[in-house]
Amino acid sequence: MDQPPLGRRAQQRQQRLAQILAAAEQVFATAGFEGASMAAIAAAAGLPKANLHYYFGTKEALYAALLEELLRLWLSATDAIRPDSAPDAALESYIRAKMEWSRSRPHASKLFANEVLRGAPLLSAHLAGGLRAQVEEKSAVLRGWIAEGRMAPVEPRHLFFAIWAMTQTYADFETQIRLVLDVPALGEREFEDGVATVLRLVLGGLALRA
Amino acid sequence: MDQPPLGRRAQQRQQRLAQILAAAEQVFATAGFEGASMAAIAAAAGLPKANLHYYFGTKEALYAALLEELLRLWLSATDAIRPDSAPDAALESYIRAKMEWSRSRPHASKLFANEVLRGAPLLSAHLAGGLRAQVEEKSAVLRGWIAEGRMAPVEPRHLFFAIWAMTQTYADFETQIRLVLDVPALGEREFEDGVATVLRLVLGGLALRA
DNA sequence: GTCTATAAAGGGATAGAC
DNA sequence: GTCTATCCCTTTATAGAC
Structure with missing residues (x-):
C-alpha cells in the first residue's frame, strides 16, 4: 500500500x-x-x-x-467461504477469524456498534452497498451447500446475523460478560470457551458435526 | 404495584x-x-x-x-428455565421471549446496549449482583440437565451470552439487518426467520432436536 | 404546577504567534 | 508544523413570573 x-x-x-x-x-x-x-x-x-x-x-x-479503516476489516473476513470449501472448515475458519477480531480489536468493534446503534448515519451507504453485496454472494455459496445436502437448511443471511452477534458480543458487551463471569478482564480462557460455544451451536445446529 | x-x-x-x-x-x-x-x-x-x-x-x-425499569424486564425472562422443565421447551420459550422483547421494545434494548458499551457506569452493580446471581442459578439448572444426559455439554454462561447476542441483535443492529436484507423495516417475516435460525442453532447445537 | 428567560459551563473550531 | 488563547455556539440547569 x-x-x-x-x-x-x-x-x-x-x-x-x-x-x-x-x-x-x-x-x-x-x-x-x-x-x-x-x-x-x-x-x-x-x-x-x-x-x-x-x-x-x-x-x-x-x-x-476511523470508520473507513474499519470497513476494510469487516469486509475481509469471509474469504474462507467459497463454493469449493468444506462447509464445516469454512464456517469454523470464519467464526475463529471474527472472534479473533473481537479479541484483538475490541475498540473497533465497539466503534462499529456505536455507529449502527445511532442508525449508521455515516455507514448506511456501505452497509447497503458493499456489505449487502458480499452477504448475497456468500449466501449463494451456502444455499449451494444446502441444495447439495451438505448442510442443514437455514436462511443464510440470518445465519450471518447470528454469527456476527455471537462473536462481536465478546467485544461490545465485554463489560457485561466480565461482570457476570466475575473476572477482572476477558482472557484466553474466556475466548476459548466462547469459540467452543459458538462452534457447537453453529456446526451442531447445521448438522456439520456429531 | x-x-x-x-x-x-x-x-x-x-x-x-x-x-x-x-x-x-x-x-x-x-x-x-x-x-x-x-x-x-x-x-x-x-x-x-x-x-x-x-x-x-x-x-x-x-x-x-429508565435503566431501573429496564432491569426488571431483563431479569424476568428466565422463568421458564426450571429443573423440572423439558430442556427443549424451556430454551425455546426463553428464546421466543427474548426475541419478542427485541421486537416490541427495541428502544429499551438499544438503551441497554448503549449503557453497556459505555462500560455500564450506572449498571455495574446490578450486572455483578442480580444478573450474575440469576445466571448462576439458571446455569446450575442447565448443568443438571447436562449431567443427566438430557442436553449436549456446553458452558451454560456462554450459552446465555450467545442467546442474548443473537436475539438482541434484531433490536440493537436493526439498522444493519434492515439494510442488508433490503427491507424498509423489520417485520413479522424477518422476526420469524430470526427465531427459526436461533432455534435451529441452539436446539440443534445442543442435540435437543433432529 | 407550568413556562419564559437566562445564567454558567463545556464543546468544536480558529486566529495568530512562534 | 505546532501550540496558546479565544471565539461562538450549544447544553444543562435554575430563577422567577404566572
Missing part, C-alpha cells in the same frame, strides 16, 4: 496520523461520537487539541476516517 | 411521568446518553424543557430511572 520512498517528513506525518487515530478509536469506542470530546482524544494522544484539527479538520472527519 | 385509590392529581402525575419516560427512552436509545439533549426529549414529549427538570431533576436521574 505504501510507496517505499517515504521522506522523513512523510514518515513523521504517518506516525502522527496513526497516533491520533489510535487514541480516537479508543475514546470514540467507549464514549460514542457525541460523548467523545476532541479534548479527551487530544489528551489520550498526548497532543494539543489544535493539532487534531490541523490533521483532520473536523471531529466528524476524524470519526469518518 | 399501584395502590387503587389514586387521586386525579396523582393520576395526571403518573401520566406525565410515563409520557416523559417514553420520549426519553426513544431519544436516549438512538442518541446515547451524551448525544441526547433535554431539549430533544422535551420536544419528543411535547413539553417545555423545564418540565422535565421539575419531574426528574437532572438528565442523569431521568436516564437512571
Whole structure:
C-alpha cells in the first residue's frame, strides 16, 4: 500500500496520523461520537487539541476516517467461504477469524456498534452497498451447500446475523460478560470457551458435526 | 404495584411521568446518553424543557430511572428455565421471549446496549449482583440437565451470552439487518426467520432436536 | 404546577504567534 | 508544523413570573 520512498517528513506525518487515530478509536469506542470530546482524544494522544484539527479538520472527519479503516476489516473476513470449501472448515475458519477480531480489536468493534446503534448515519451507504453485496454472494455459496445436502437448511443471511452477534458480543458487551463471569478482564480462557460455544451451536445446529 | 385509590392529581402525575419516560427512552436509545439533549426529549414529549427538570431533576436521574425499569424486564425472562422443565421447551420459550422483547421494545434494548458499551457506569452493580446471581442459578439448572444426559455439554454462561447476542441483535443492529436484507423495516417475516435460525442453532447445537 | 428567560459551563473550531 | 488563547455556539440547569 505504501510507496517505499517515504521522506522523513512523510514518515513523521504517518506516525502522527496513526497516533491520533489510535487514541480516537479508543475514546470514540467507549464514549460514542457525541460523548467523545476532541479534548479527551487530544489528551489520550498526548497532543494539543489544535493539532487534531490541523490533521483532520473536523471531529466528524476524524470519526469518518476511523470508520473507513474499519470497513476494510469487516469486509475481509469471509474469504474462507467459497463454493469449493468444506462447509464445516469454512464456517469454523470464519467464526475463529471474527472472534479473533473481537479479541484483538475490541475498540473497533465497539466503534462499529456505536455507529449502527445511532442508525449508521455515516455507514448506511456501505452497509447497503458493499456489505449487502458480499452477504448475497456468500449466501449463494451456502444455499449451494444446502441444495447439495451438505448442510442443514437455514436462511443464510440470518445465519450471518447470528454469527456476527455471537462473536462481536465478546467485544461490545465485554463489560457485561466480565461482570457476570466475575473476572477482572476477558482472557484466553474466556475466548476459548466462547469459540467452543459458538462452534457447537453453529456446526451442531447445521448438522456439520456429531 | 399501584395502590387503587389514586387521586386525579396523582393520576395526571403518573401520566406525565410515563409520557416523559417514553420520549426519553426513544431519544436516549438512538442518541446515547451524551448525544441526547433535554431539549430533544422535551420536544419528543411535547413539553417545555423545564418540565422535565421539575419531574426528574437532572438528565442523569431521568436516564437512571429508565435503566431501573429496564432491569426488571431483563431479569424476568428466565422463568421458564426450571429443573423440572423439558430442556427443549424451556430454551425455546426463553428464546421466543427474548426475541419478542427485541421486537416490541427495541428502544429499551438499544438503551441497554448503549449503557453497556459505555462500560455500564450506572449498571455495574446490578450486572455483578442480580444478573450474575440469576445466571448462576439458571446455569446450575442447565448443568443438571447436562449431567443427566438430557442436553449436549456446553458452558451454560456462554450459552446465555450467545442467546442474548443473537436475539438482541434484531433490536440493537436493526439498522444493519434492515439494510442488508433490503427491507424498509423489520417485520413479522424477518422476526420469524430470526427465531427459526436461533432455534435451529441452539436446539440443534445442543442435540435437543433432529 | 407550568413556562419564559437566562445564567454558567463545556464543546468544536480558529486566529495568530512562534 | 505546532501550540496558546479565544471565539461562538450549544447544553444543562435554575430563577422567577404566572
